[in-house]
Amino acid sequence: MGQNLVEKIAQRFAVGLEDGQVVSSGDYLSIRPAHVMTHDNTGAVIPKFKAIGATSVADPRQIVFALDHNVQDKGEANLKKYAGIEAFAKEHGIDFYPVGRGIGHQIMCEEGYAWPGTVAVASDSHSNMYGGLGCLGTPVVRTDAAAIWATGRTWWQVPPVARVALTGKLREGVSGKDVIIALCGHFNSDEVLNHAIEFAGDGVECLSIENRLAIANMTTEWGALVGLFPCDRVTLDWLKARAERVTARGKSGVPSDSDWKGGVSSRLNDTRLAVLSNEPLEADRDAFYAKELTLDLDPVSPHVAGPHNVKTFTPIVEMREKKLKIHKAYLLSCVNGRVEDLAIAARVVEGKKVASGVEFYIGAASDEVQAESEQRGDWQKLVTAGAIPLPPGCGPCIGLGKGLLKDNEVGVSATNRNFKGRMGSASAEVYLASPEIVAASAIAGYIDLPGWNESLEIKASIRVNTKPAGDSVSVSLLEGFPREIIGELILCHQDNLNTDGIYPGKYTYQDDITPEQQAEVVMENYDPEFGKIVKQGDILVGGFSFGSGSSREQAATALKYRGLALVIAGSFSETYKRNALNNGFLTIECPELVRDMKEQFGAEQLSVRTGITARLDFTSATLTTDKRSYSLSPVGVAAQELVLMGGLENWVKNKIAGK
Secondary structure: OOOOHHHHHHHHHEEOOOOOOOOOOOOEEEEOOOEEEEOOOHHHHHHHHHHOOOOOOOOHHHEEEEOOOOOOOOOHHHHHHHHHHHHHHHHHOOEEEOOOOEOHHHHHHHOOOOOOOOEEEEOOHHHHHHHHHOOEEEEOOHHHHHHHHHHOOEEEEOOOEEEEEEEOOOOOOOOHHHHHHHHHHHOOOOOOOOOEEEEEOOOHHHOOHHHHHHHHHOHHHHOOOEEEOOOOHHHHHHHHHHHHHHHHHOHHHOOOHHHEEOOEEOOOOHHHHHHHHHOOOOOOOOOOOOEEEEEEOOOOOOEEEOOOOOOOEEEHHHHHHHOOEOOEEEEOOOOOOOHHHHHHHHHHHOOOOOOOOOEEEEEOOEHHHHHHHHHHOHHHHHHHOOOEEEOOOOHHHHOOOOOOEOOOOEEEEOOOOOOOOOOEOOOOEEEEOOHHHHHHHHHHOEOOOOOOOOOOOOOEEEEEOOOOOOOOOOOOOOOOOOOEEEEEEEEOOOOOOEHHHHOOHHHOOOOOOOHHHHHHHOOOOOOOOHHHHOOOOOEEEOOOOEOEOOOOOHHHHHHHHOOOOEEEEOOEOHHHHHHHHHOOOOEEEOHHHHHHHHHHHOOOOOOEEEEEEEEEEOOOOEEEOOOOEEEOOOOOHHHHHHHHHOOHHHHHHHHHOOO
16 A cells, blocks of 8 residues: 555654654654744743753754744833844754744745645644645644754654545635635534645645645644645745745845855755656555545635634625624734735725724735735735734734734634634634635625625535555564553543543642642542542543643643553544653554443443453554454554653653763
């Protein structure tokens, strides 16, 4: 069986593979990404980097800093933080983009860091966006970022891969934002949760790079870890235009001398473009996909998502009938703050004025975007209509700076998230929409898109595939890693058991709480009886989407400190999985076991001592009970190292020490 595109790119950037090993979904890899980007949270990564004993970075050219989140805050504390980040960058020779240059994800694309066929990560969930350029972009947590700074490497488990075939062609007035809203709203039952997505089909070629970036960006909201488009002629033409623009801009626009060689950018140049053109990277014809989805672009029409989530979507013709009054409109962010978005909005507002009682905020994704928009005259048309300009950056999208929603206000936004309270008051409502709808609504005073009078039925499908049974596996184990674990299964049946249920929020910021105290309170919000039921060495079996919610790492460490051997679930929140393994605690997905346990024991009791003893054999990647044997994804060397070392920080310390 061949490899899909995600597996091929991961193979290229994996470190320490065994001879002849072919990377596939489920594999734990040690991976060396081409680039890692951190933004304002660089200030939190620096102390992690220092705490693990690192004094120098492994590869300055791998690292990118971009200040973009809290750029409107001119307070002393924030300015001091920003100055500290810039000083650290200068000390270590790291590429640094200051306040005003733009949003980090946009910079990664504009400056050639997000390059087709490579891996680029960021300590931000919207690094999926790089997939719009054929770059495997995926998020990491801050500890991972510190590890990459220090060693050049971190770990990654290759997720299941879903193929999304786009057919047909978008009609006039329909954008990439409408496509991703349609996908999120139609497939709204976690169909692609924690999957990597590969977009394919003849419909891809009709999508501009701006539309692809918007779609890839919001695969995050769809629940995916990657949203990858192919590198095709559209991609190459866009990169060529960027290379010409960067060359014309000159050396003054690059952050370090090593980025500029022989009069051209070291990243955006004809040599690299020729390699892309002559050596296209494609999925094999016999590649396996866990799921195959289709979406016909022809009947996709403008929709609005929300409020409070992206899974509820409404055709614009129905929203118009509601005449839902808005107080604020937003055209900005990493998903829809580009030249094409501003141009579309400018056409809508030209010769008109923003409605009385509405505040219309605009912000470019970067200073280059704003400069080009001004050169075209689009920016001026928006301002003349009454739009309020904001500096290039995140701003109100993340609930920072000017223009936040007040109590009971309604906003329509071309951003990517509309969680309750994210853009201001928790009593406000936010609807997500395309730049055209946002601009039209700002003029109308309510959510609207004049001239669009029909809504066609979405044509989409999904097929779930079963991977053919392969030969029995034989996993190499590091010295000291157990061949097997044997323990009694404890069932906690609930799906979407969030981190607050596992480790109550009231303890999260008690920094002096001991491991023993963490163990005492674990699961008390889910089941107060849990502590009396569980014993040292037990194996916890959870439901699906275990560990959803906040990113608190104590939800993983508290179960470890309680003495559980490991956690098995139908699926995990990716952040929970990373936090667990980064602390040397093993998590394994086995959906068939979870379904069997639920069928046998039901949902009456929150926690059940099943009386079933399970044997996990790590050499054969199997779990066996007295009734059945289950196949597991192999626990590879990268994961074994982290368990043996007690977590990522200890692993980094050992690498620094040369052990």
